[in-house]
Amino acid sequence: MQYRRFGNTYMVRIDLGEEIMDQLKKLCEDESIRLGRVEAIGAANQAVIGVYDLETKEYHSEKINEFMEITSLNGNITEMDGKPYIHLHATLADQHHAVHGGHVLEMRVGATCEMFITVLDGEVNRRKDKELGINLWTF
């Protein structure tokens, strides 16, 4: 991973073999990023993406082990329990041009990932909603 800050925006290059969620958490800690918006494109060679199930309160996940274009990767950085909390959704196009999508549980870079983080001045925490089983923004 390499990055550079331009005003309120970080341009981040995540490299072949690096796991995106891990790298992003590390960046938030190193640069004290507490709140922001994330947008990226690139390529992955492994991804675990999920669709939530409100009944079981778990993600039904799909693991994909092939080279894919990251056609969109959007989400945000907030905080929970004093730590950076990364929430990303993705769409991916595989070698057969089939499109996959979901909540990102894990994603490993397949060539490069070109990410923009727009930092906001403030903080937003998350609190677990017991009925939904998910961690909601609290203002």
Place this chain on the structure above:
Amino acid sequence: MQYRRFGNTYMVRIDLGEEIMDQLKKLCEDESIRLGRVEAIGAANQAVIGVYDLETKEYHSEKINEFMEITSLNGNITEMDGKPYIHLHATLADQHHAVHGGHVLEMRVGATCEMFITVLDGEVNRRKDKELGINLWTF
């Protein structure tokens, strides 16, 4: 719906059962937002998304009534006839990991929707283009 403003950016949480287009129109009216960019992720449990037909000048719409991840939700806020005009496109991943996409005619939140609105200082109106049958940005 709950929201908070950070500089030129609103972070908006739209809640279970709320219809996104309605909530966004209400927010624009309450906060006098006239121009902006919209980006969100989240989950929906009902959506009507369309693909335009230039011949009939109508949307061929697909109604989906199941829990889905909103893998991308992008668009903009402009004005038409003095009122906020919301234009959003979405991709959605359903329980079978199939991906749907189109112009958003209606979308109801299935768990939470995490939205960023970047407000621009100015105004852009729309005018109906008779040949296309759609409402174009006018500068």
Place this chain on the structure above:
Amino acid sequence: MQYRRFGNTYMVRIDLGEEIMDQLKKLCEDESIRLGRVEAIGAANQAVIGVYDLETKEYHSEKINEFMEITSLNGNITEMDGKPYIHLHATLADQHHAVHGGHVLEMRVGATCEMFITVLDGEVNRRKDKELGINLWTF
């Protein structure tokens, strides 16, 4: 193509029949845009999108010749060899509501394309990585 600047953001309307990559390059040259983030929605009537193959170092491309909603179009403007370098990924929904996605090699507007370019103050160049065969951001 028509456009207007609001602060650090260009709102760009690309019109029926215009090719998006060409128009964007032209805009960057005319307005001396050297670095930025690109986000758009709209409709296309022709697209060539690819998925990269690390072995052959070429894009396996898919050419689609029908009216489609551009459900997401994200990417960035950097520079290479002193010229604007446009890198965009897209997802597209066709008339049968099937979703396509990949790296944009070519895309022609089918009705309108509504684009935001957020200009950053600085410059980022690309350099070809020989092992990957792709042009990486260099800081």
